[in-house]
Amino acid sequence: MxxxxxxxxxxxxxxxxxxxxxxxxxxxxxxxxxxxxxxxxxxxxxxxxxxxxxxxxxxxxxxxxxxxxxxxxxxxxxxxxxxxxxxxxxxxxxxxxxxxxxxxxxxxxxxxIGAVDAAVALTGLPVALALLERAGDLSDATVLVEAAGSGIGAYLTQLLRGRAGLVVATAGSDESRTRAASFGADVVLDHADLDRPGALAAAAGGRTIDAAFDSIGGSTARRVLDALTPLRGQLLSYGMLSGEAPRIAAADLYAGGYTVTACAGPAWLDRVAALRSIALDRVAxxxxxxxxxxxxxxxxxxxxxxxxxxxxxxxxxxxxx
Known part of the structure; x- marks a missing residue:
């Protein structure tokens, strides 16, 4: 073999x-x-x-x-x-x-579905479905999706099209930003824009972010926290493309009554696995x-x-x- x-x-x-x-x-x-x-x-x-x-x-x-x-x-x-x-x-x-x-x-x-399409879909689509399930009702919400040009971010963007009020996406290259727009993002920023004060709010038309799907982590997650909607804004952390977990302390949440959810661990992975059939049905x-x-x-x-x-x-x- x-x-x-x-x-x-x-x-x-x-x-x-x-x-x-x-x-x-x-x-x-x-x-x-x-x-x-x-x-x-x-x-x-x-x-x-x-x-x-x-x-x-x-x-x-x-x-x-x-x-x-x-x-x-x-x-x-x-x-x-x-x-x-x-x-x-x-x-x-x-x-x-x-x-x-x-x-x-x-x-x-x-x-x-062919074998290749099934293999591709199962790398990220079940995770995206679990993230949206965890986020709850996003009707009319302003949503941030990081790394939306490929992977889980791309599936999130496709699933949010027509479901959220406004989808703001980030991607790291011109090609990736073009893909993110094709998947359904309303506004697409460079990852680096998240480091510029006020850039995210400007992209969202002055609105705050109701739900942020964070795959970058590190200091970027902390800056996104400041753009969340007070009392009901949530950040769902599921990746560390920066190489580190979100730099967010419990005290950081007090300023706006924000919620941060770590989407990880054995129970989380069990839920992701349970959504595999639904993911394949979506592709089919x-x-x-x-x-x-x-x-x-x-x-x-x-x-x-x-x-x-x-x-x-x-x-x-x-x-x-």
Missing amino acids: RGVLWSQAGGPDTLAARDGDDVHAAGGQVRVRTEASPVLWVETQMRAGLVPSPAAPPTVFGSQAVGLVDEVGDGVDPQLIGTRVAVSGVGIGAHAEFVCAAVEQCVAVPDA GGTVRPVFDSTMPLDAVATAHRRIDERATSGTIVLVP
């Missing part, structure tokens, strides 16, 4: 496609013949040793896959063989020709389009990671065995 071997914590070149032992479904598991395996941003952080990994190197890398069930273990309905499923929650080992997973870690992929129904960059063979995994490290992607890169 060919798969991506992670040899040690470090740069992209610590990943390489290698031949290894075959895997087989244990009791309660299915084996999936992989058709598509997305490369996630968090995987680049695991590879570099910046966040914990479910398994230590050397090991087969990758967290998610889409493919056809070709083998079932004891206690699993054999009629599942031939079914296309999306697999997540395996922790590691998905960048390979075959991956084994518990039945509950799999969701059926609608016939209207045409209400959300997958945010896709390109497909690459397993042998190009280092190139994929390098492009993500350099923030040179327009969406999800998918490895195809």
Whole structure:
């Protein structure tokens, strides 16, 4: 079986496609013949040793896959063989020709969606759905979405189109800002504009921000806090593109009675996983389009990671065995 071997914590070149032992479904598991395996941003952080990994190197890398069930273990309905499923929650080992997973870690992929589109959608759309669920009713709200040109921010922007009163988005390049506008943002700023006093309020037409979806963290989150609507403004933190958590202390919330929600942890991830089927149905129904960059063979995994490290992607890169 060919798969991506992670040899040690470090740069992209610590990943390489290698031949290894075959895997087989244990009791309660299915084996999936992989058709598509997305490369996630968090995987680049695991590879570099910046966040914990479910398994230590050397090991087969990758967290998610889409493919056809070709083998079932004891206690699993054999009629599942031939079914296309999306697999997540395996922790590691998905960048390979075959991956084994518990039945509950799999969701059926609608016939209207191909394997690549399903793999792309499941990298960010379930998170976006969970964030909007947590934010509550945003009818007529003024909303800020950071990093809206790709990833979770792009899905948030698509889902908010026609739902919120005003969507203000940020993105880091001209190309990304164009994409954010195409996804439905009413106003698009550069990330750096968040550091300029009054820029966010001006972009919002003098309005305060009712809900901010923060994927940057650090000092940027603290500055966004000052632009929130007193008493009901909320900041939902779900990422650290700056490399650090939001620099917000409890005392900072007193000035306006603001709310900050950390969208993380095991219970949060369980809720995200529970929304996978709904996410795939949204794509199948045409209400959300997958945010896709390109497909690459397993042998190009280092190139994929390098492009993500350099923030040179327009969406999800998918490895195809």
